[in-house]
Amino acid sequence: MRIVRIENVGSLELHVIGDYEDERYFGTDAPYDFYLVTLDNKLLKGEPFFEEPTRAEVIAIAAANDLEEAQAEMKANGWQLCGVRKCTRIAHFEVILYDVYTDIGDVFFKQDEICPYICRDHMTENEEKASGVREPRGHIHYPFTNEYSAQGFTIYRPLDIAL
Ligand SMILES: [Zn+2]
Numbered sequence: 774m775r776i777v778r779i780e781n782v783g784s785l786e787l788h789v790i791g792d793y794e795d796e797r798y799f800g801t802d803a804p805y806d807f808y809l810v811t812l813d814n815k816l817l818k819g820e821p822f823f824e825e826p827t828r829a830e831v832i833a834i835a836a837a838n839d840l841e842e843a844q845a846e847m848k849a850n851g852w853q854l855c856g857v858r859k860c861t862r863i864a865h866f867e868v869i870l871y872d873v874y875t876d877i878g879d880v881f882f883k884q885d886e887i888c889p890y891i892c893r894d895h896m897t898e899n900e901e902k903a904s905g906v907r908e909p910r911g912h913i914h915y916p917f918t919n920e921y922s923a924q925g926f927t928i929y930r931p932l933d934i935a936l
Pocket of ligand 1: 855857862891892894895
């Protein structure tokens with residue numbers, strides 16, 4: 774795993790301080806599976822990140838003692854969390870169920886009820902593992918969205934989370 778330290782809470786700089794494997798220290802070029810974040814040499818509680826934390830996440834982590842607090846902080850700042858179960862990432866997209874009714878000249882456009890927001894990684898996985906044809910009144914199976922298999926298909930609206 775990769776250990777990342779928040780060097781300076783004021784500037785929120787991330788510093789990779791090394792990789793650990795079986796509790797032994799390796800150089801930073803060793804393969805790693807996920808990130809843990811430390812603050813003042815203290816490991817923050819919570820689940821590890823599976824990629825480098827975003828700046829928004831680091832801001833939240835620095836202001837909190839554990840991941841639940843961090844997630845509450847993220848929400849308080851207007852960021853949405855990914856709706857995929859057990860995912861702790863900030864969402865990059867709003868998830869929309871979309872369909873077209875050519876017979877009555879209308880569209881269906883509604884936020885996904887089970888997974889209203891999704892992170893970049895899960896959006897990619899959702900699309901790569903989707904099965905079916907994207908067509909009006911069609912049926913597509915997604916791993917994370919449209920859990921009730923309603924007609925139509927999932928589209929994603931980018932969220933403005935530039936930080
Ligand atoms: Zn996610």
